[in-house]
Amino acid sequence: MNWAEAGFEVLGTRVLWTDLVGNVAALATVLLAIRKSIWTWPVQLTASVLLLVASVNAHITGNALKQLMFGTLAVYGWWRWTRGTQDGRELAVRPATARERLGLVGVMLAGTAVIGVIFFVTGLSWGAHAPLPEGYLLVAADAYIFVGSAVATWAQGRALVDFWLIWIAVDLVGVPLAFSSGLVVSGAVYGVFSVLVLVGFFNWLQEYRSRTVLVLKEAT
Structure with missing residues (x-):
């Protein structure tokens, strides 16, 4: 068994580590975003990669495409927030x-x-x-x-x-x-x-x- 298929059983249900850790990381991105932490983007990128692997492994093409989209936008957001916090500046949010x-x-x-x-x-x-x-x-x-x-x-x-x-x-x-x-x-x-x-x-x-x-x- 390769790492993408690694997991454990809970009440007769197979839980993949990629799916579990990916969803926990996805939830963590919200907490980090509330604090405007730049870490929200690398964590989101990690979540996207893990959930992409889980989706491909489960043959869920639509969800896999969604994770590709999230991963791409995470790179974009990381770049934007890095520019917005250069020289120690605080990220300026606005409506x-x-x-x-x-x-x-x-x-x-x-x-x-x-x-x-x-x-x-x-x-x-x-x-x-x-x-x-x-x-x-x-x-x-x-x-x-x-x-x-x-x-x-x-x-x-x-x-x-x-x-x-x-x-x-x-x-x-x-x-x-x-x-x-x-x-x-x-x-x-x-x-x-x-x-x-x-x-x-x-x-x-x-x-x-x-x-x-x-x-x-x-x-x-």
Whole structure:
């Protein structure tokens, strides 16, 4: 047995180390992001690699593609945050502008439509194999989560407070979808993730407001 297949049994269920450690690392990235730690990116990259291996090993192509996307965006975010913290500077977070928000929403809508068609035609989404018309809704939800995750991670790389809101919008679909599909553990993990996301949003927003007030005081 190679390392990608290494694991252990829990109540008759095979648990792969790559899947377990990858998900723990993915959850850790949220905690690190709340603290604006640059370590959130290498940890996310590690999680993506481990979950990619787990997905390929389980022959889940759609999830493997998602991990490739996360890994690529983790490199981008790492580069952006490194630039933003050069010379000992603290990472400056800010809300997105009206134009940026319009762009984020537009990409999510258009991206969901395009990716949804690709997922359905290629069968990459598990929903493509479900009876119609339910299959259409499942594929759309799968595509929405895929695109929303990409947009949120990209916005995080640019230190936009709004990235937390995008994750909340993704979880509003992801959590009930997981529970309705019988994935109770995944639904519970997404639920914890949602709580951490709310904490992160308020922390980043409070920091931005405090910094803005300080700048205004210094200007006067």
